[in-house]
Amino acid sequence: MDTEVLAGRLRALVGAxxxxxxxxxxxxxxxxxxxxxxxxxxxxxxxxxxxDVAATVTECARAGVPFVARGSGTGLSxxxxxxxxxxxxxxxxxxxxxxxxxxxxxxxxxxxxINLQLSDLTRPVGYYYAPDPSSQxxxxxxxxxxxxxxxxxxxxxxxxxxxxxxxxLVTAAGDVVEVxxxxxxxxxxxxxxxxxxxxxTLGIATRVTVRLTRTPEDVSTLLAAFASTDAAGEAxxxxxxxxxxxxxxxxxxxxxxxxxxxxxxxxxxxGAGAVLIVEIDGPAPDVRHVFAEVExxxxxxxxxxxxxxxxxxxxxxFWKGRKxxxxxxxxxSPDYIVQDGVIPxxxxxxxxxxxxxxxxxxxxxxxxxxxxxxxxxxxLVLFDDGHEGEAERAEEVSGAILDLCIEHGGSITGxxxxxxxxxxxxxxxxxxxxxxxxxLVRCAFDPDSISNPGKVFxxxxxxxxxxxxxxxxxxxxxxxxxxxx
Ligand SMILES: Cc1cc2nc3c(=O)[nH]c(=O)nc-3n(C[C@H](O)[C@H](O)[C@H](O)COP(=O)(O)OP(=O)(O)OC[C@H]3O[C@@H](n4cnc5c(N)ncnc54)[C@H](O)[C@@H]3O)c2cc1C
Numbered sequence: 023m024d025t026e027v028l029a030g031r032l033r034a035l036v037g038a039x040x041x042x043x044x045x046x047x048x049x050x051x052x053x054x055x056x057x058x059x060x061x062x063x064x065x066x067x068x069x070x071x072x073x074d075v076a077a078t079v080t081e082c083a084r085a086g087v088p089f090v091a092r093g094s095g096t097g098l099s100x101x102x103x104x105x106x107x108x109x110x111x112x113x114x115x116x117x118x119x120x121x122x123x124x125x126x127x128x129x130x131x132x133x134x135x136i137n138l139q140l141s142d143l144t145r146p147v148g149y150y151y152a153p154d155p156s157s158q159x160x161x162x163x164x165x166x167x168x169x170x171x172x173x174x175x176x177x178x179x180x181x182x183x184x185x186x187x188x189x190x191l192v193t194a195a196g197d198v199v200e201v202x203x204x205x206x207x208x209x210x211x212x213x214x215x216x217x218x219x220x221x222x223t224l225g226i227a228t229r230v231t232v233r234l235t236r237t238p239e240d241v242s243t244l245l246a247a248f249a250s251t252d253a254a255g256e257a258x259x260x261x262x263x264x265x266x267x268x269x270x271x272x273x274x275x276x277x278x279x280x281x282x283x284x285x286x287x288x289x290x291x292x293g294a295g296a297v298l299i300v301e302i303d304g305p306a307p308d309v310r311h312v313f314a315e316v317e318x319x320x321x322x323x324x325x326x327x328x329x330x331x332x333x334x335x336x337x338x339x340f341w342k343g344r345k346x347x348x349x350x351x352x353x354x355s356p357d358y359i360v361q362d363g364v365i366p367x368x369x370x371x372x373x374x375x376x377x378x379x380x381x382x383x384x385x386x387x388x389x390x391x392x393x394x395x396x397x398x399x400x401x402l403v404l405f406d407d408g409h410e411g412e413a414e415r416a417e418e419v420s421g422a423i424l425d426l427c428i429e430h431g432g433s434i435t436g437x438x439x440x441x442x443x444x445x446x447x448x449x450x451x452x453x454x455x456x457x458x459x460x461x462l463v464r465c466a467f468d469p470d471s472i473s474n475p476g477k478v479f480x481x482x483x484x485x486x487x488x489x490x491x492x493x494x495x496x497x498x499x500x501x502x503x504x505x506x507x
Contacts, residue, residue, distance in 0.1 A: 063104030080196030093165030099441030133164025170219030188231030285350030288343030364436035398436035
């Protein structure tokens with residue numbers, strides 16, 4: 023359908039000021055946090071309600087036009103990258119916290135609500151929203167749901183999927199459906215489990231019911247400095263091996279520390295080859311006991327300096343270096359790739375050594391910042407796009423790091439998602455049968471493949487196509503014991 027005709031219909035449904043077609047305005051939305059992929063959408067709709075989203079999607083479905091949902095656009099895998107012929111449906115006008123149900127420890131929010139906004143609102147009544155991506159000051163709950171986002175404290179509290187109990191979803195046909203609610207564990211297939219982390223390919227979340235977590239009575243945070251990432255990794259293994267689950271264990275290597283110092287002057291111990299930030303929370307006596315144990319493991323592993331935050335200001339300073347690390351790398355390199363892979367945490371020392379060797383061999387610098395407690399690596403691969411060939415070499419190193427993650431029993435993404443960027447890596451992890459099975463789920467929700475097409479799967483496939491190599495009749499149908507419907 024002609025863009026202007028569709029825009030006219032949508033203006034009549036959602037309001038003239040909510041539909042953008044001016045190219046200059048559209049360029050605001052041409053990328054997400056992974057800015058080297060850029061596509062200008064045909065149209066943007068600034069949805070203000072579920073009805074706006076449903077009306078827009080219904081028109082897209084009628085016209086066979088693809089659509090992409092966008093939260094705050096902080097994604098790092100090109101998930102919210104627009105479709106050149108499609109409609110980008112932006113959630114930033116849907117920022118109301120609809121209900122805080124303290125007695126049931128639930129909140130119901132619109133998808134554009136900013137992650138930290140919810141915790142700020144609920145903290146005065148003794149609760150907060152636990153999943154805490156480092157981008158929490160700007161990223162949206164809808165984006166978190168789509169990416170199944172994690173954060174420093176997900177080691178103890180779990181990822182987004184552990185905190186979402188219900189969704190209102192606009193399906194790819196434009197229908198509004200409810201999945202789950204305030205009660206835990208609804209009967210039947212775990213559709214909520216399928217939807218959280220589906221990267222906008224199964225529809226658009228327009229309302230999210232989340233679990234609220236009680237604010238802990240006490241919190242203690244330490245910063246330990248080690249000569250090397252090996253020594254710091256040893257401390258991590260010892261802490262977890264002793265059965266202690268801190269709220270967070272984060273590691274930064276020397277290059278990442280250098281960047282953070284240059285950007286935010288976090289004053290980490292001089293000469294450290296690695297620092298660990300370990301946070302313990304819970305009832306005060308438990309925190310004291312566990313904290314002493316953590317401190318002992320750090321010293322045994324060779325920590326040459328341990329600082330303990332005396333108050334919230336010092337705690338914030340410890341975290342400032344870590345939370346600003348991605349952007350801080352801009353101080354030591356004009357360009358960089360934020361990689362995201364995950365490995366079993368026991369493989370940390372080995373994989374970090376292999377990354378260092380890769381960096382030395384290729385001449386490409388790699389800074390490491392990561393959620394050490396759950397083996398979620400964020401290697402920052404540095405390059406200068408102004409120098410010929412550097413970007414390609416950085417891409418190669420970045421891909422080789424993912425191969426290392428797979429070889430060690432890990433995965434190509436810990437929390438940033440597959441999006442447009444990592445679709446090509448999916449066959450390195452999954453067989454054709456695996457991918458076909460995932461496609462069947464996608465086709466069940468979105469038979470016309472209009473909801474965020476081109477993401478997650480390496481090869482676009484139409485849902486009418488029979489997936490994979492199973493071309494014959496189903497053996498059960500042939501035997502007459504099952505019916506094909
Ligand atoms: C500095 C920085 C630090 C970061 N740190 C972390 C971190 O610690 N942990 C982590 O997990 N991530 C992190 N991220 C990545 C990013 O912030 C998360 O993936 C976040 O959840 C994206 O939210 P968003 O609102 O920006 O979503 P967007 O980027 O707008 O969209 C992300 C995906 O969600 C889909 N989507 C958005 N809204 C909806 C909806 N309502 N319904 C269906 N699909 C939707 C989009 O189509 C897209 O596929 C970081 C990013 C930056 C820039």
